[in-house]
Amino acid sequence: MGGVSLNEPxxxxxxxxxxxxxxxxxxxxxKTRVLACRTAHLVATGFVEPWRILAMTFTNKAAAEMSRRVxxxxxxxxxxxxxxTFHSVCAWILRREASRGWWAEDFSIYDSDDQKALLRxxxxxxxxxxxxxxxxxxxxxxxxxxxxxxxxEATDSAGTPWEKxxxxxxxxxxxxxxxxxxxxFDDLLxxxxxxxxxxxxxxxxxxxxxxxxxxxxxxxxxxAQRDLLLALCGPDTQVCAVGDDDQSxxxxxxxxxxxxxxxxxxxxxxxxxxxxxxxxSTSSILRAASSLVSHNSGRHGKTLWxxxxxxxxxxxxxxxxxxxxxxxxxxxxxxxxxSRGLPWSEIAILYRTxxxxxxxxxxxxxxxxxxxxxxxxxxxxxxxIKDLVAWLRLVANPADRVSLERVINKPPRGLGERGKEAFFxxxxxxxxxxxxxxxxxxxxEGLSRKAGASLEHLGxxxxxxxxxxxxxxPASEIVDRIVADLGFLERFRGAGPEEEARLENVxxxxxxxxxxxxxxxxxxxxxxxxxxxxxxxxxxxxxGADRLVLMTLHCAKGLEFSVVFIAGVEEGLLPFVRPGExxxxxxxxxxxxxxxxxxxxxxxxxxxxxxxxxxxxxxxGGPSRFIAEAAEAFAPVRSEESPSVEPVAxxxxxxxxxxxxxxxxxRGLVLHAVRRGPEWQLTVDFGFDEPKVLLxxxxxxxxxxxxxxxxxx
DNA sequence: ACGAAATCTTTTTTT
DNA sequence: AAGATTTCGT
Numbered sequence: 001m002g003g004v005s006l007n008e009p010x011x012x013x014x015x016x017x018x019x020x021x022x023x024x025x026x027x028x029x030x031k032t033r034v035l036a037c038r039t040a041h042l043v044a045t046g047f048v049e050p051w052r053i054l055a056m057t058f059t060n061k062a063a064a065e066m067s068r069r070v071x072x073x074x075x076x077x078x079x080x081x082x083x084x085t086f087h088s089v090c091a092w093i094l095r096r097e098a099s100r101g102w103w104a105e106d107f108s109i110y111d112s113d114d115q116k117a118l119l120r121x122x123x124x125x126x127x128x129x130x131x132x133x134x135x136x137x138x139x140x141x142x143x144x145x146x147x148x149x150x151x152x153e154a155t156d157s158a159g160t161p162w163e164k165x166x167x168x169x170x171x172x173x174x175x176x177x178x179x180x181x182x183x184x185f186d187d188l189l190x191x192x193x194x195x196x197x198x199x200x201x202x203x204x205x206x207x208x209x210x211x212x213x214x215x216x217x218x219x220x221x222x223x224a225q226r227d228l229l230l231a232l233c234g235p236d237t238q239v240c241a242v243g244d245d246d247q248s249x250x251x252x253x254x255x256x257x258x259x260x261x262x263x264x265x266x267x268x269x270x271x272x273x274x275x276x277x278x279x280x281s282t283s284s285i286l287r288a289a290s291s292l293v294s295h296n297s298g299r300h301g302k303t304l305w306x307x308x309x310x311x312x313x314x315x316x317x318x319x320x321x322x323x324x325x326x327x328x329x330x331x332x333x334x335x336x337x338x339s340r341g342l343p344w345s346e347i348a349i350l351y352r353t354x355x356x357x358x359x360x361x362x363x364x365x366x367x368x369x370x371x372x373x374x375x376x377x378x379x380x381x382x383x384x385i386k387d388l389v390a391w392l393r394l395v396a397n398p399a400d401r402v403s404l405e406r407v408i409n410k411p412p413r414g415l416g417e418r419g420k421e422a423f424f425x426x427x428x429x430x431x432x433x434x435x436x437x438x439x440x441x442x443x444x445e446g447l448s449r450k451a452g453a454s455l456e457h458l459g460x461x462x463x464x465x466x467x468x469x470x471x472x473x474p475a476s477e478i479v480d481r482i483v484a485d486l487g488f489l490e491r492f493r494g495a496g497p498e499e500e501a502r503l504e505n506v507x508x509x510x511x512x513x514x515x516x517x518x519x520x521x522x523x524x525x526x527x528x529x530x531x532x533x534x535x536x537x538x539x540x541x542x543x544g545a546d547r548l549v550l551m552t553l554h555c556a557k558g559l560e561f562s563v564v565f566i567a568g569v570e571e572g573l574l575p576f577v578r579p580g581e582x583x584x585x586x587x588x589x590x591x592x593x594x595x596x597x598x599x600x601x602x603x604x605x606x607x608x609x610x611x612x613x614x615x616x617x618x619x620x621g622g623p624s625r626f627i628a629e630a631a632e633a634f635a636p637v638r639s640e641e642s643p644s645v646e647p648v649a650x651x652x653x654x655x656x657x658x659x660x661x662x663x664x665x666x667r668g669l670v671l672h673a674v675r676r677g678p679e680w681q682l683t684v685d686f687g688f689d690e691p692k693v694l695l696x697x698x699x700x701x702x703x704x705x706x707x708x709x710x711x712x713x
Numbered sequence: 714a715c716g717a718a719a720t721c722t723t724t725t726t727t728t
Numbered sequence: 729a730a731g732a733t734t735t736c737g738t
Contacts, residue, residue: 059728112728135723188728250726252725252726252727253727253728352726412715415714417714553726554727576725576726578724578725579723
């Protein structure tokens with residue numbers, strides 16, 4: 001490609017057209033560039049027509065980025081390349097093939113909240129309240145779907161009573177989804193797969209549709225995605241997969257690293273190209289990262305090297321507490337921002353859990369540092385936005401029960417539990433869709449006159465909006481209409497700061513709809529809804545914004561920054577150990593996660609840790625083994641003691657006979673005190689029937705009076 | 714039927 | 729420690 005310089009293996013990966021191709025691309029080895037250049041090359045040489053290329057990326061942003069790069073390389077025709085995430089490609093297939101399945105074109109896509117709401121109802125209807133929580137059921141079902149186990153098969157193979165119960169829930173859940181004309185995330189993949197596999201017609205059509213299929217982040221695909229890839233390929237399709245087994249971090253949601261290892265069997269004759277030169281990081285950062293990941297066994301094994309010199313670029317910093325960690329990090333970031341003239345957006349703070357963002361936000365707010373938090377409280381997960389989306393979904397899909405249940409009595413319109421029940425029973429027996437039933441709600445027995453009338457009003461608003469939508473009104477018009485006709489904003493008319501924020505969010509949402517209409521004039525409301533349901537959390541990362549970046553290590557995949565801080569590099573947190581368990585579920589995956597984080601840094605990398613941390617009661621402890629593993633192979637990792645004056649909070653010593661105060665139980669007498677690690681296990685008599693056994697570390701339990709001190713009885 | 718208070722759960726990562 | 733859910737009082 002003119003003007004683009006590629007090294008030898010990169011060029012090979014870009015230009016090879018002799019068959020399937022697997023690119024094993026180490027961190028920072030320019031794989032995104034290779035993927036974009038390869039796509040551009042296929043088009044530019046006339047080897048493949050652009051519309052016969054399918055490119056699947058891990059996030060929508062990656063797809064947009066690739067599209068942009070291809071467009072800059074080959075201005076003509078890049079627009080017609082089919083690109084997106086696996087999930088969005090599946091949604092596209094399911095829409096196109098709606099007439100061949102039980103679903104309608106405008107099906108709803110349920111996120112994990114919707115999924116849990118639906119499961120809660122399913123579990124209740126089965127009379128299994130209390131035995132199972134919706135999240136337990138949800139993860140069990142998701143596991144099944146990831147392994148391509150359908151409800152019938154799950155029922156057949158269920159052995160224990162627990163499995164039998166789960167299988168029953170699974171069956172009812174699928175039926176409920178179907179009744180609502182909805183798919184959950186996993187269904188998008190599995191139903192598409194079933195469709196192309198079972199219908200020879202459809203399968204053949206798709207396998208003939210593309211001459212070239214490109215897949216990014218192949219190490220994070222699951223069984224369904226791999227099978228789907230196989231199904232989408234005909235005898236003449238060339239597949240190019242790019243990935244790095246060292247960066248596989250989604251095993252917990254069913255990703256199979258083996259996919260990358262068995263690519264040569266799945267796609268016979270595949271050529272393998274390795275990209276081992278890292279262009280991103282200084283060599284000391286890369287050495288530290290490589291040293292860390294070399295502690296994993298079962299790797300493909302590769303030797304990443306960097307031509308960039310570098311000495312002192314990895315720094316380990318101990319801080320006295322989580323808030324000091326935040327203060328130190330932000331002070332250091334400010335120093336770099338000012339002394340090096342580094343834009344804020346080139347500095348990222350990465351952490352294992354979303355909850356860790358808080359300390360940093362507080363500190364940044366206090367220091368007046370602009371920042372963006374990616375992924376924790378997603379815009380579309382905010383209550384008012386979810387409510388509005390629920391209304392919109394009902395316009396597009398009048399069978400969507402989860403959405404109606406969410407908003408039917410919000411704000412209160414005189415409909416209680418039994419009114420709701422009466423309505424949904426009526427709807428089920430009438431065989432008509434929910435919006436149609438709303439329209440004739442006053443005929444339902446067991447509803448108050450007032451409730452019936454207000455439901456009919458809702459029905460009217462929804463069906464009119466639906467009429468407008470199906471005659472081609474843009475999404476933003478429907479949004480405005482719903483907001484106006486339902487008096488949606490009235491709920492937030494109070495003058496508090498929270499209400500104001502909610503109004504702003506709604507306004508922001510309107511703008512998004514408007515932008516969507518401009519970008520996709522013919523998509524309409526259904527297209528808009530589908531787009532926002534499939535947004536990924538890294539999609540709201542603004543690259544250009546001059547704001548410090550806060551996000552989880554998972555979110556950071558595929559990104560790079562000049563300076564990276566990894567916070568909370570402590571045993572128990574990174575590697576993460578679930579409370580109540582003694583070992584990480586998958587130590588090697590945790591190590592890869594750390595590796596991904598470290599390799600995001602171009603110039604400087606900081607690892608920080610604190611001696612203790614309050615984490616929903618349990619405390620993590622001590623610097624992570626990963627620090628030692630990274631530092632092992634070489635010297636330049638520098639460790640500094642905390643400059644903090646304030647030492648770790650002085651330990652209270654408890655003794656039998658102490659009088660203590662508990663914020664909840666009040667005063668009590670210590671009957672028994674044992675050290676349990678850094679904490680104490682206390683048996684305290686608060687004057688209840690039974691003495692309480694408490695663990696310190698949850699809430700402060702000060703000693704009011706020592707044993708034997710004056711006044712002791 | 715609704716709001717407030719008490720109780721209970723839930724604690725990783727995300728499409 | 730925080731949030732969601734249930735129960736209770738009006």
